[in-house]
Amino acid sequence: MLLLVLGWLFLGAIGLLRPHSLRFVARGLFPAGAVIGLGVALLGTVALLAGHAPQAMVLPLGLPSLPFHVRLDALSGFFLLLMGLAGAGISIFAAGYFRSGEGTAPGLLGLHYHIFLASMALVVLADDAYFFMVAWELMALSSYFLVVSQHRLPEIRRAGFLYLLMAHLGALCLLLSFGVLQGGRWQFTFDAMRGAPLTPLWATVAFLLALLGFGAKAGLVPLHGWLPEAHPAAPSPVSAMMSGLMLKTAVYGMLRITFDLLHVQFWQWGVLVLALGLFSAIYGAIFAGVKTDMKRLLAYSSIENIGLIFTGIGLAILFDACHLPLFAALALSAALLHSLNHAFFKSLLFLATGNVLHATKRRSLGALGGLAHTMPWVATMALVGTLAIAGLPPLNGFVSEWLLLQAFLFTPQIPHAFINMLVPLGAAVLALTVALAAYVMVKFYGIIFLGQPREPALEDAHDANWLERIGLAWLALGCIAIGVLPQIALRAAGAVTGLLLGQTVNFSSQLWWVAPITAKQASYSGLLLLAGIICVVGITFVVVRGLAHGRFRRTVPWDCGYPWQTSRMQDTAEGFGQPIRHIFGTAFDMERELPSPSDSAPHYRIHVEDRLWRMAYLPIERAVQRLSDAIGVLQGGRLAIYLLYSFLTLLALLVGVL
Amino acid sequence: MPHSNHWIVPSLNLLASILLLISFAMLSRRRTQRLITLFAWQGLVLFTSTCLVAYSSGQKEMYYSAGLTLMLKVIALPWILHRLIQRLGAQWDSELLVNIPTTMLVGLVLVIFAFGLAQPISRMATTITRNTIGIALAVIFLAFLMMITRRKAVTQVIGFLAMENGLFFAATSATYGMPMVIELGIALDLLVGFFILGIFFFQIREQFDSLDLSHLEALKEE
Numbered sequence: 023m024l025l026l027v028l029g030w031l032f033l034g035a036i037g038l039l040r041p042h043s044l045r046f047v048a049r050g051l052f053p054a055g056a057v058i059g060l061g062v063a064l065l066g067t068v069a070l071l072a073g074h075a076p077q078a079m080v081l082p083l084g085l086p087s088l089p090f091h092v093r094l095d096a097l098s099g100f101f102l103l104l105m106g107l108a109g110a111g112i113s114i115f116a117a118g119y120f121r122s123g124e125g126t127a128p129g130l131l132g133l134h135y136h137i138f139l140a141s142m143a144l145v146v147l148a149d150d151a152y153f154f155m156v157a158w159e160l161m162a163l164s165s166y167f168l169v170v171s172q173h174r175l176p177e178i179r180r181a182g183f184l185y186l187l188m189a190h191l192g193a194l195c196l197l198l199s200f201g202v203l204q205g206g207r208w209q210f211t212f213d214a215m216r217g218a219p220l221t222p223l224w225a226t227v228a229f230l231l232a233l234l235g236f237g238a239k240a241g242l243v244p245l246h247g248w249l250p251e252a253h254p255a256a257p258s259p260v261s262a263m264m265s266g267l268m269l270k271t272a273v274y275g276m277l278r279i280t281f282d283l284l285h286v287q288f289w290q291w292g293v294l295v296l297a298l299g300l301f302s303a304i305y306g307a308i309f310a311g312v313k314t315d316m317k318r319l320l321a322y323s324s325i326e327n328i329g330l331i332f333t334g335i336g337l338a339i340l341f342d343a344c345h346l347p348l349f350a351a352l353a354l355s356a357a358l359l360h361s362l363n364h365a366f367f368k369s370l371l372f373l374a375t376g377n378v379l380h381a382t383k384r385r386s387l388g389a390l391g392g393l394a395h396t397m398p399w400v401a402t403m404a405l406v407g408t409l410a411i412a413g414l415p416p417l418n419g420f421v422s423e424w425l426l427l428q429a430f431l432f433t434p435q436i437p438h439a440f441i442n443m444l445v446p447l448g449a450a451v452l453a454l455t456v457a458l459a460a461y462v463m464v465k466f467y468g469i470i471f472l473g474q475p476r477e478p479a480l481e482d483a484h485d486a487n488w489l490e491r492i493g494l495a496w497l498a499l500g501c502i503a504i505g506v507l508p509q510i511a512l513r514a515a516g517a518v519t520g521l522l523l524g525q526t527v528n529f530s531s532q533l534w535w536v537a538p539i540t541a542k543q544a545s546y547s548g549l550l551l552l553a554g555i556i557c558v559v560g561i562t563f564v565v566v567r568g569l570a571h572g573r574f575r576r577t578v579p580w581d582c583g584y585p586w587q588t589s590r591m592q593d594t595a596e597g598f599g600q601p602i603r604h605i606f607g608t609a610f611d612m613e614r615e616l617p618s619p620s621d622s623a624p625h626y627r628i629h630v631e632d633r634l635w636r637m638a639y640l641p642i643e644r645a646v647q648r649l650s651d652a653i654g655v656l657q658g659g660r661l662a663i664y665l666l667y668s669f670l671t672l673l674a675l676l677v678g679v680l
Numbered sequence: 681m682p683h684s685n686h687w688i689v690p691s692l693n694l695l696a697s698i699l700l701l702i703s704f705a706m707l708s709r710r711r712t713q714r715l716i717t718l719f720a721w722q723g724l725v726l727f728t729s730t731c732l733v734a735y736s737s738g739q740k741e742m743y744y745s746a747g748l749t750l751m752l753k754v755i756a757l758p759w760i761l762h763r764l765i766q767r768l769g770a771q772w773d774s775e776l777l778v779n780i781p782t783t784m785l786v787g788l789v790l791v792i793f794a795f796g797l798a799q800p801i802s803r804m805a806t807t808i809t810r811n812t813i814g815i816a817l818a819v820i821f822l823a824f825l826m827m828i829t830r831r832k833a834v835t836q837v838i839g840f841l842a843m844e845n846g847l848f849f850a851a852t853s854a855t856y857g858m859p860m861v862i863e864l865g866i867a868l869d870l871l872v873g874f875f876i877l878g879i880f881f882f883q884i885r886e887q888f889d890s891l892d893l894s895h896l897e898a899l900k901e902e
Contacts, residue, residue: 659897661836662777665828672824676797 026065027147029058030140035133051132052117053489055139056110062143063106069099070517078149085152091211093149096517097282100358101146101274103514107500108266108365109139115373115493116259118486121380126171131257134171138164138263145271151200151210158196158271162189165268168260169252181251188248192238196275199231203283215283225284229291232279233298240272240328243302247632247639249325250309254317254385258376261317265324266369270361273331277354280339281522289438292340299336300451303329307458308609311465311602312630314387314595316375319466320368323411326459327364330426331357333452337429338523344436347525351516352538353429355527358515360422363410363504367419370407370497371466374400377490378470381483387466387595392475396483401471403494408467410501412460416548416555418504418511421536423456424546428538458602465598474589506548509533596628609633688736692853695729696812699849700791703822706842707787707829708780715838716761722845723753733852742852745863749848752867757841757874764878765834768885778829787822794818801854812853819846833884833891837877844870 033051069077076095084090094102116135120128141164144157166189170182204210205218220228234245241249253261280287306326313319334357341350375385377400384390394401410417413424430449434442475481486494504511509529516526530537530545537545584591603610611631617624656667702722709715727750734742776783798814820843827839844866881891888895 661893661896662828662831665824669821669824669828673793 026058026061027140027143029061030055030136030143033058033132033136048117048120048128048132051136052113055136056113056117059106059110059113059139061106063103063110065094066099066102066104066106067514069094070096070103070514072096072099081153088150088152088210090153090156091149091213092144092147092153093212094147096521097274097277098146100514100518101270101361102143104270104362104365105139105142105146105267108369108497109263111366111493111496111500112259112262112266112369112373113139113493114496115262115376115490118489118493119259119373119376119380120257126167126173131168131171134164134167135260135263138168138260138268142267142271146274149212151204151212151215154275155193155197155200159193161268161271162186162193165256165260165264169256169264171257171260172255178255181248181255185248185252188238188245192235192245195231195235195238199228199235199279202228202231203279212278212283216285220284220286222286222288225286226288226291229280229284232276233295236272236276236279237298237332239275240269240332241302241325242298242328242332243305243325244634244638246302246306246325247635250313250318250321250632253321253324253372254315258317258372258379261320261376262369262372265321265372266365269324269328270365273328273335273357273361276332276335277518277522280335281342281354287339287343289340289343289436289441292336292338292343293441293444294336295332295339296336296448299329299332299334300448300455301329302326303333303455304451304458305329305609307455307462308602308606309632310462311458312599312610314599315385316378316387316390316466316470317372317385319387319462320371320375323459323462324364324368326455327360327368327411330423330452330455331360331364333357333448334360334426334429337426337433340436340441341429341432342523344438346432346435347523348527348539349429349432349435351519351523351525351527352425352432354519354523355512355515355529356422356425356429358518359418359425359504359508359511362511362515363418363422363501366497366500366504367407367410367417370494370501371404371411373490373494373497374404374407377486377494378483381485382477382480384477384480387469389477390470390475390480391473391589391592392471392480393483394471396475396481397471397485399485399491400494403498404467404471406498406501408463410505412463413456414460415546416502416505416552418501418508421505421508421546421548423452424544425536425538427452428544432539461602465595469593469595469598473592474587476589476592506552507534508536508546508548512536596626603628603630611636688732692729692732692812695725695732696815696849696853699725699729699819699845700815700822703819703842703846704784704787706838707783707822707826710776710780712765712832712834712838713762715835716758716765719761719838719842719845720754720758722842723749723758726845726849727754729849730852741860744860748863748867752871753841753845760874760878761834761838764881768834768881768891776829777831783825783829787825790821790825791818794821813850816846816850816853819843819849822846831893833877833881833893836893837874840877841870841874 033055076093078091078093081090081092120131126134138161141157141160145154145161148154148157166182166186169185170178172178173182200210200215202224203215203218203220205215205220205224207214207218209215233242238245253265256264280291303326306322306324306329310319310322310326313322334353337353338350338357341347341353377397378390378393379385381397382390382393406417410419413419415421427449430445430452433445433449436442436445510533512527512529516529520526527538529535534549535545535547603612611633613629613631615625615627617626658664699722702718702725706715706718706722709718727746730742730746730749734740734746778786794817795814798817802811802813823839823842823846826842827836830836830839848866884893884896885891
């Protein structure tokens with residue numbers, strides 16, 4: 023396992039040998055990285071199959087009394103599987119994606135890219151707090167350099183700074199959380215933390231700090247500010263990695279601390295995580311609805327999906343605290359499955375936007391359209407991803423969202439009347455979110471790929487090259503495979519729930535059938551559904567062909583009173599978002615310029631901002647600014663004053679000695 | 681103690697008080713040239729006292745360190761400083777941040793403070809020179825005070841060097857000097873630091889056409 027991770031680092035290092043040779047780095051190193059990704063996925067699977075026999079090792083690295091510990095158990099295995107599979111697809115795509123002359127030299131980019139991959143694998147392998155933090159920071163830094171790879175643009179530098187700031191604040195919280203978790207024994211291995219005696223109060227403190235730290239990385243809503251800035255700033259394969267893979271390390275960390283290191287759970291924690299998750303989900307969906315930049319839209323959609331995953335985790339904590347391990351396992355399985363799904367479809371969509379970006383140089387939805395004709399391959403793959411993320415059967419997004427909803431339906435079993443009242447509300451929010459997500463995806467796909475091109479330059483957009491096609495197809499295949507045979511992924515998740523909760527949900531004994539808890543309540547078979555869809559479509563096709571055969575009459579269709587249509591007549595992205603803007607107006611800060619009726623060249627402009635920016639982030643920024651100004655008074659600029667400081671310090675220290 | 685000659689301790693005390701006197705004199709001088717002369721005198725006193733301590737304790741190594749003091753602090757550095765201020769045209773220095781009487785009063789308070797501070801330390805020390813620890817501390821404080829109250833860059837460096845003198849004296853009086861290796865290292869550091877500061881002088885003058893440190897306030901970020 024470690025050899026493979028080292029392999030990634032090694033690939034990054036050899037990229038430095040010829041940093042400016044795009045051919046060498048892109049065609050040679052990135053595909054090799056993809057192969058290593060497959061190896062990682064394979065080993066993750068082995069770890070999952072091994073079940074309760076984790077492999078642990080102490081590395082001869084690190085500080086003298088703090089060696090690095092690594093451990094491979096089912097939880098790490100699951101996330102390695104996720105990273106390996108999705109990472110392989112992204113790497114193959116990246117091999118074809120990077121062009122010369124775009125920001126950082128390819129060799130450096132390859133170095134950061136592979137360090138990023140390796141550090142993510144190390145995060146899930148680490149078995150002591152020290153190594154975990156080292157890997158975690160390595161991940162933050164390498165991804166920072168990837169985000170600012172086009173550092174000549176000021177807004178990208180700004181996004182990168184914001185990202186780095188949030189990452190450091192999150193890491194600080196994690197550091198404190200580990201400090202609490204060691205429980206006064208000053209041993210930082212996870213093994214020691216598992217046995218550390220913590221009072222409920224300190225356990226709660228550790229949990230809240232971990233929630234803050236991992237929440238900042240995952241983009242839970244009050245801490246999401248960096249995500250819609252950083253993801254669009256990065257090159258598309260990097261956006262895909264950050265959204266599909268890196269956010270999952272936060273999910274991993276949350277699970278590791280909550281279910282593995284802390285051995286008590288309180289239902290209040292569950293309610294908190296549930297509320298944050300649902301809020302993030304609905305918030306992300308609403309904002310994705312009004313955003314008109316395609317990558318920003320996907321970034322908000324990531325917030326929504328992370329919200330769904332945390333909703334599942336919250337439910338699992340809630341059930342576990344109420345001693346209902348079976349339902350907890352169900353909720354956790356749904357969260358894990360959704361993590362896996364999100365890694366596939368979100369990566370796929372980000373990569374597709376990369377293709378669109380390369381082909382058209384446009385990111386705003388308002389300038390795109392009709393690309394299905396010029397980029398059929400990308401359009402088909404993006405369609406798969408869009409359907410998956412919209413939660414339509416028989417694709418993978420449906421299964422996890424459906425399971426999550428099923429888990430909600432078991433909440434009446436909880437013995438707290440208060441929660442029983444609140445949770446149906448949560449289920450309603452979940453349903454609303456999923457519906458909104460579908461709406462957003464219709465907008466995303468419809469505006470980019472369907473209709474007529476909004477600009478003449480789009481006519482000669484080129485399709486993906488063959489390496490990119492392989493990457494896209496690999497991810498799309500993953501979406502379909504998990505959707506049709508979710509049992510495979512669910513059994514992998516089962517190994518994790520077995521480790522964390524001591525309980526595995528038996529979804530069904532048959533491979534093609536999924537039934538949470540009992541088949542009486544609900545069951546689903548992707549394979550049967552797919553077969554059904556194919557049959558219906560096939561029969562319809564045959565019937566229509568048979569009935570209509572020979573009776574075609576080519577003629578000018580009724581033009582509905584419009585003798586001609588231009589691309590200006592199509593619904594725009596702004597138009598699509600208008601209902602959402604209208605309904606959820608309180609969530610936004612809007613600036614709108616409406617044309618006057620007599621204007622001969624009417625112009626409509628709208629600018630939508632996140633209200634949390636003004637309400638939460640800016641006051642904090644101002645407070646920090648004031649504080650630093652107050653401290654800045656110390657820096658008078660006069661040498662005599664500075665000397666006086668050191669003199670007084672010296673005197674004070676000497677008096678202290680006395 | 682090999683040579684517990686009764687005249688050594690009083691003469692050491694005398695030398696220590698001369699050192700303190702020179703420190704006060706430095707505090708009250710305005711001209712840079714006078715300061716350099718005083719600095720050289722300070723080095724000479726230091727050399728003498730080190731020789732005396734070496735003689736009384738019978739430690740051969742201390743003669744080396746005394747020789748080092750003589751070469752570096754009495755001959756080399758004052759000479760270089762003289763050359764430097766002539767090149768820079770900075771012989772005349774009359775700019776003080778605090779007027780001289782006030783500085784002297786503050787200096788008095790510092791000396792009292794230093795003696796109070798030195799009491800517990802001298803009780804622990806076993807050397808014959810333990811009474812002079814307070815004076816050594818006072819010399820350090822006074823040199824620091826000089827650095828604070830002067831505005832020209834050259835005087836700051838002289839203050840810095842005088843502070844090192846105080847430290848050296850403290851070391852000889854408390855523990856019969858530091859190990860030779862450390863002393864050599866410090867001497868080298870001093871020399872290097874001095875050269876770097878000398879280069880800075882020229883840079884500062886080139887930038888601001890003056891060695892007045894108040895110009896450095898312009899460097900502060902607004």
